[in-house]
Amino acid sequence: MEIRSCFIVLILIQCSFHAFAATASRDSVTDAELQTLSEALLAADINNCANLVTVNQQGSTSFHSHRDNAPLPLLTVQSTAYSKPTIEKLLPLHNNYVARVSDAEVVTTQETQEETAFLDAIMPTSVMKKAEKFLVDKGFITTRRRLSNGSYRNNNRAFRDAIHQIWFGLYSRENNTLGSSGFEHVFLGEIKNEKVQGFHNWVFFSKEEQNNNLNYKGKIGPNVSLGDKGMIVKHKFDWNSKEKPISSMFVGTSPEFEIALYSVCFYTRPGSRCPVKLNGKNVSVATHYLYRQGKRYVGSAFPDI
Template sequence: SSALSVPTIVAFRALLDNYNPDVKTRDALKKAEAQEEQAIPSKAMGRQIQDHSELHVFADASKIRRPLKDVLKEIWFTMYTRAGRNEGSSGFEHSFVGELKDGKVSGFHNWIQFGHEEKDGDLDYKGFMQYVNLGNKGQIIKGRFTWLNDLKPVGSLFVGTSPEIEMALYTVCFLIKPDQQCQVKLNKKKVKIQTWTHNYKGKKLIGSAYPDI
């Protein structure tokens, strides 16, 4: 569709096959894959977050003391261990791509990846439990599905939103209200964002981020 041809979505989709879904398996990115990953913050995400003035982004200047794109690369794309000893996870992979852990789907909160995997026959949607209509801003769905034959008993995701807007919302909430619900407004509707911290080698990184309904 035309929506999927937007440059930022094209760049985002290029990342989706870069990761091993097994959280215990180390993700060894090839040079080209690493370049695809590094391009995301500088090309799209930084601009979107800086332009999101209505969210009062980074009102507390002490929250950030480095170039924004460097912060984004660190909190989203630093690889870390989530199970076992191998660095097989990151905030981006967990939240936007999805992972498999102990026979269950972990993370996986992005509609573009959802549609991609469903089209390929690797995802079976079992139906929704809750639904929020955000008008021209998109939707939020809480539902159930299987991915690569493993179950996600319940999970929520935005539908129809751009990846840079999602990352902007999640980043803001992670930096301002980590490990708790963060309320924002989309199309005059209150939306709760939940982020979780993953502490690794002295760094506070994103463990997970998603809309909470």
């Protein structure tokens, strides 16, 4: 009996070791590799709009201050920016979500079609292709699927399916209500406990400023210049009369650049600082994740400056 117990314990230890080793193998991606890839992603960002966006940061503020030190909008965007192929497909998604995480999301057929159209637009871009190759080559995305007869078939949609799940899969942040997703949190914004959460995309930010739903209140610390590819800003704002005391976002970059960079960091440095290099500058990207029913989803993602 003792021998059998020891044998079972040994098996459990071995299984635990193999599970740990599989997870630990993700650490084989070096900081230098992430920095090289991130520079390549920025260089490949052909739908970048930095030359079409004017940033007016105005006065400085802080996390604890409630004063409005910026009487003018942060962003002035030329209309042609919204005609960029991937941004054009991003815009219809802006009205697909309910901001309060306590309210369940109801996904209509039209909204599903708009998600599909957006993914159709971003997936063939060079930025996403580079991210796909990196994650597949490093073993984070498996493109081979085992069939019932023991043979294997290549799954050419593996990366797309993974992106769809981690960004658009619905999960609960409150009361088991399916009222949130990584995409809504990062590319739009959410309200929880009467506070703004997420909201890290310049396109939605600019549209909400234009619609008088958002009041920019000032910069926090220095920005990070991305040269002719835009910048990273840290700031404070009110959205629908609710404050976001501190936030950060890329300005001028394409949605596919942000999804590609954030997704790479989500897989390679989950829940921690992801060291990247952009325009020769060392920058960190923060990603947070949630586990729901055995699947991992983007909880949040933003440039951490």
